Structures are given as structure tokens and as C-alpha cells.
Amino acid sequence: MGGTKPLSRYTTYRIGGPAEVYEIREAAQAEALFTGGEIVLGGGSNVLAADAGTDRRVLINRLSGIVINGNRVYAGSGTFLPKLAAVCADAGFSGLEWAGGIPGTVGGAVCINAGAFGGAIADVLLYADVLEDGKQRRYGAADCRFSYRRSRFTDQNTYITGACFLLKHGDPDAIAALGRAYQARRRLTQPVGRSAGSVFKAADRPAGWYIDRAGLKGLSVGGAVISDKHANFILNTGGAAAGDVLALMRRIEETVFQKFHVMLEREIRLIGEF
Ligand SMILES: Cc1cc2nc3c(=O)[nH]c(=O)nc-3n(C[C@H](O)[C@H](O)[C@H](O)COP(=O)(O)OP(=O)(O)OC[C@H]3O[C@@H](n4cnc5c(N)ncnc54)[C@H](O)[C@@H]3O)c2cc1C
Numbered sequence: 555m556g557g558t559k560p561l562s563r564y565t566t567y568r569i570g571g572p573a574e575v576y577e578i579r580e581a582a583q584a585e586a587l588f589t590g591g592e593i594v595l596g597g598g599s600n601v602l603a604a605d606a607g608t609d610r611r612v613l614i615n616r617l618s619g620i621v622i623n624g625n626r627v628y629a630g631s632g633t634f635l636p637k638l639a640a641v642c643a644d645a646g647f648s649g650l651e652w653a654g655g656i657p658g659t660v661g662g663a664v665c666i667n668a669g670a671f672g673g674a675i676a677d678v679l680l681y682a683d684v685l686e687d688g689k690q691r692r693y694g695a696a697d698c699r700f701s702y703r704r705s706r707f708t709d710q711n712t713y714i715t716g717a718c719f720l721l722k723h724g725d726p727d728a729i730a731a732l733g734r735a736y737q738a739r740r741r742l743t744q745p746v747g748r749s750a751g752s753v754f755k756a757a758d759r760p761a762g763w764y765i766d767r768a769g770l771k772g773l774s775v776g777g778a779v780i781s782d783k784h785a786n787f788i789l790n791t792g793g794a795a796a797g798d799v800l801a802l803m804r805r806i807e808e809t810v811f812q813k814f815h816v817m818l819e820r821e822i823r824l825i826g827e828f
Pocket residue numbers: 566593594595596597598599600601615631655656657658659660661662663664665666667668669670707712713714715749750751752823
């Protein structure tokens with residue numbers, strides 16, 4: 555069952571202090587443990603976890619399984635997005651090609667309406683199953699209140715248990731080729747290393763454009779550095795503290811505001827006690 559563990563084990567930044575952690579592999583476990591006050595994490599690929607950790611329980615969601623029925627694909631919320639994209643491509647379903655390079659889970663992706671290359675969860679989701687107020691509920695896409703990197707789930711404490719996608723039949727070779735082209739584009743434009751992807755949301759221009767023009771590429775605090783390759787990525791080069799990443803985020807916010815009068819909005823979520 556649960557135990558005190560460093561959150562650094564569960565985040566792609568490899569940063570984060572102690573918390574009481576439970577890995578959830580069965581729906582019944584989620585139902586028993588989720589009361590609404592816990593932090594639910596999937597791949598931990600869109601969060602910065604505090605060095606001090608958190609007093610809240612952390613549920614690491616590993617509910618897995620993919621079921622195909624006609625052109626509907628149902629995935630457990632702990633399914634890794636690249637795995638879902640690969641299964642869909644193999645089965646000749648188009649609609650999730652953009653998701654292949656996103657190192658998170660279906661639950662995290664639905665929560666923040668993940669997207670790339672012009673596609674997003676909101677375009678393909680049919681419904682999401684959740685635990686909320688001690689009950690199971692099903693939200694149709696129209697009730698998920700999707701907007702750019704937001705949904706009704708970003709602001710309320712819900713445990714997404716599964717999601718059903720409505721996809722289109724296509725040519726498996728063409729689908730695979732498009733997926734590969736997107737991955738190649740990522741390799742060209744994004745740095746390898748420990749990160750949580752884009753730190754800030756796009757404003758009227760990509761956030762990286764502002765950060766780059768503000769002359770902040772390469773700036774570091776402790777073990778954290780603003781990537782030279784993609785200015786909207788902050789990397790943990792080894793041994794970075796959450797405080798180092800947060801210091802860089804604040805520096806970016808202040809400098810971009812001073813230079814451009816644009817207040818960048820954070821995409822990654824801070825969890826724990828900062
Ligand atoms: C190299 C790299 C590239 C990336 N590229 C992209 C990209 O192109 N597009 C993009 O949108 N994102 C990108 N990301 C960010 C991230 O991978 C995605 O947003 C991903 O969908 C987050 O999923 P996760 O499971 O890791 O969520 P987590 O980081 O674990 O959680 C994110 C949020 O979702 C909530 N959450 C997670 N699971 C559940 C659940 N089951 N029920 C309820 N709430 C839940 C958490 O509480 C938290 O608020 C990238 C990240 C990296 C490291």
C-alpha cells in the first residue's frame with residue numbers, strides 16, 4: 555500500500571520531496587482512497603513538485619488497459635499516451651498522431667487538454683469517466699469545458715479513471731508516417747533531458763519567442779537552466795531543486811513583463827508546499 559517516498563521518483567523533472575504515496579492499479583483502490591483531498595499524478599510530466607514535498611496524500615495513477623470497439627477506443631487513465639498513440643496507429647485509427655511524443659498519461663492529458671501540432675484531446679475525446687464527490691460520473695466532451703490547456707478538471711479535485719476517444723479510420727502507413735514526422739520535429743526543436751515540457755502557455759506568440767527575445771536562453775540557477783534549444787523548456791541538469799526551477803520561472807515572468815508587458819501564464823503546475 556502506501557509509504558513515504560520522494561516525489562522525485564514520480565516526476566519527469568526528477569525533483570520533489572517526501573509524500574505519502576499510493577500507486578493505484580485497480581479502480582477499487584482509487585474508489586477506496588480518493589476522497590477529494592489527494593493529489594492525483596500520472597506521469598508527473600507537467601508538474602514541479604516542492605522540495606519540501608507535501609502533507610497531502612499522492613495517488614500515482616496506473617489504471618491501464620485499452621479496449622477498441624468500432625471506432626471508439628477506451629483507455630484506462632494511467633495508459634501512457636505514446637502507447638495509446640501507437641496502438642491506435644497500428645489499428646489504423648487517425649486522430650492521436652500528435653500524442654506520440656508526450657510522456658504523460660491519458661488522465662493527465664485529459665485534465666490539461668494536452669495537445670501538439672494543431673491537435674488536442676478536446677478534438678477526439680468522446681467522454682471521460684471520473685470519481686468525484688465519492689461517486690462515479692461520466693462527462694461527455696461538451697461538459698468537460700475544454701479550452702487551451704484547461705478543462706473543468708484542472709480546477710476541481712476529480713480522479714479521472716478512463717477516457718473514450720472517437721477516432722477516424724485511416725491508412726495505417728500514413729498514420730504511422732505522420733506520427734514519425736511529428737517525433738522528428740520534436741527532436742529538432744526540443745531538448746533532451748529532465749524537464750516538464752513547456753513551462754509557460756503560449757500567449758499571442760509562443761512563450762519561447764518572448765523568453766528568447768528577452769535574452770534569457772542559457773540562464774541558470776543552481777542545477778536548473780533555460781534550454782538553449784527551446785527557450786520555453788527549463789532543464790534539470792542534475793541536482794536541481796524545485797526552488798531553482800521556480801526562481802528561473804519568476805525571473806522569466808518578471809523579465810518578459812518588463813520588456814514586453816506580457817504576463818506569461820504557467821503551464822506546469824506546482825504541487826506541494828513551496
Ligand atoms: C519532453 C516533454 C514534452 C511535452 N510535450 C507536450 C506537448 O507537446 N503538449 C502538451 O500538452 N504537453 C506536453 N508535455 C507536458 C505533459 O507531458 C502533458 O501535459 C501530459 O499530458 C501530462 O500528463 P501526466 O500524466 O504526466 O500528468 P501529471 O504531470 O502527472 O499531472 C498534470 C496535472 O493533471 C492532473 N492529473 C493527472 N492525472 C490525473 C487523473 N487521472 N485524474 C485527475 N487529474 C489528473 C494532476 O493532478 C496535475 O494537475 C510535455 C512534457 C515533456 C516532459
